[in-house]
Amino acid sequence: MTSDANDADTRHSAKMAKIKAARDRMMETKTGEKGLVIVHTGPGKGKSSSGFGMILRCIAHGMPCAVVQFIKGAWDTGERRLLSTHFGDLCQFHAMGEGFTWETQDRTRDIAAAQAGWARARDLIRDPAIRFVLLDEINIALRYDYLDIAEVLAFLRDEKPPMTHVCLTGRNAKPELIEAADLVTEMAVVKHPFRAGIKAQAGVEF
Template identity: 65%
Template sequence: MAVNKEDMSEAELDARHAEKMRKKKAARDKIMETKTIEKGLVIVHTGKGKGKSTAGFGMVFRTLGHGHRVGVVQFVKGRIETGERMALERFGDQVTIKRMGEGFTWETQDRQRDISAARQAWDAAKELILSGDHKLVLLDELNIVLRYDYLPLDEIVRFLRDEKPEDVHVIVTGRNAKEELIEIADLVTEMTQIKHPFRSGVKPQEGIEF
């Protein structure tokens, strides 16, 4: 017969909770025993919601906390003075930052200039990934570059799938991630927008948007 929790004493509730957590831990430990592979991941943060770059930089700071070196290539926000960049500069040579973009495409209004900037950024990204010096490399807003076909998608997919060193993590951020990129990725997260202050007339604010 089921026991009504309202009829149980605090001690009984505590004992019941402890037993439930013991079983949950045992099940979790059993699952973890099967997870034996260690590899560099391809990670994609996409979707219309806020937080894609923020999540990527969160992983960057986590990696730094473990004493590893990281690389960051900004494909679009090169002209924007961001809080992430200013914070990362305090880590000295533990971080390599490449601010390659010249702003959003509607700001430059020059397709050939955007294509050239994207190519330079991608060449810098490959160099960081292949250097052997970085545990993690963030390719911030690469998805935007791919959305506008400034770089050949098959080239990026082929490199990340076939040429990326096995022990290097690569994070790609930006809206509208291509299906081919999602297919080869190990971890994909889609940010869903539910509410955003921009729609209510609130301008981008320091520390929140940049």
């Protein structure tokens, strides 16, 4: 190995040692635990997928969890098949929606479905045995005012058990929800095959 390569390795090791020391000091101050309110929003793909990734993490840790789907109730999705068939003992799955609002074209039905989903979600969140609840696409129901954002926020603030995590997905999250949440991720769209005429495909979108 040349002296230049040795010097580069030495500089790299020193740099990484400093980063590790700084990281260790930072981690020493992060000792708190709490149940988080998590929001996945934005126009990009991956909001629900990320939520289901956390559901699988909970299952791997033996943590009871639950899913309430507010929109995609009629879809035969891969995640619904997997969780219902193989992990029903750890994960409850409730598909409460009837499809996107432009499919039903019936505001009264959409509101009724959203209200039923929220009632189920409240029961699941109140259960202290359930550690994580995914409210999939609830942000769409909130966006169209099928649910009262003030009621949802008050419930999460006042009735959610202290160690329960709740994840709310869907584009156009209300500003009040973003402000109240502990963790917010906005998915940006850079490129999507739909724009090139490619339909939603199994294993990628559902």
